[in-house]
Amino acid sequence: MVSTETPICNFNAPAINFSLKGVSGKTHSLASCAGENGLLIMFICNHCPYVKAIVKRIVRDTKALQALGLNTVAIMSNDPVEYEADSFENMQKIAKEMNFPFPYLIDETQEVAQAYGAVCTPDFFGYNADLALQYRGRLDASRKESASADVKRDLFDAMYQIATTGQGPIKQIPSMGCSIKWR
Secondary structure, rough: EEEOOOOOOOOEEEEOOOOOEEOOEEEEEHHHEEEEEEEEEEEEEOOOOOHHHHHHHHHHHHHHHHHEEEEEEEEEEEOOOOHHOOOHHHHHHHHHHHOOOOOOOOEEOOOOHHHOOOOOOEEEEEEOOEEEEEOOOOOOOOOOOOOOOOOOOOOHHHHHHHHOOOOOOOOOOOOOEEEEEOO
16 A cells, blocks of 8 residues: 555646446436536545545535535546455445445546546545636545544535635645555
């Protein structure tokens, strides 16, 4: 496992279209996922200890963001041949167990992760209503273990600001996680 940090936010970079199969069997695109006030695109996987430490918080925060007109989509881009825990069947299992309130999509060719410049799991991309990038930071201070329950909710606060103003915070702390497992 190689720990990696996300790069600095490239403010106003446009969201890139995609067409990926979700765990429900339905195909999703950028347009079908976008919310009235923006979209959070997350690159996650099943086996990463960084994702496992925050998955319940991801579910909590994405449910709260829905009320603000912000939708969320999760994309799994790891090589499932080398990492069986990240297979499509295991994605379905995790999505059901955790009751994901967002589509969980498989990026079988890894082209979407490459197009976005995703580097790790988790890697968060927060877009405003115009689908212009406004956030590329962490969920909170959690690492391989969950931070305390009262920790500052960096991602939620940033996405709230994006939903209400269209702009993300200037100061952003990078997300840290396992490197994407490229073929």
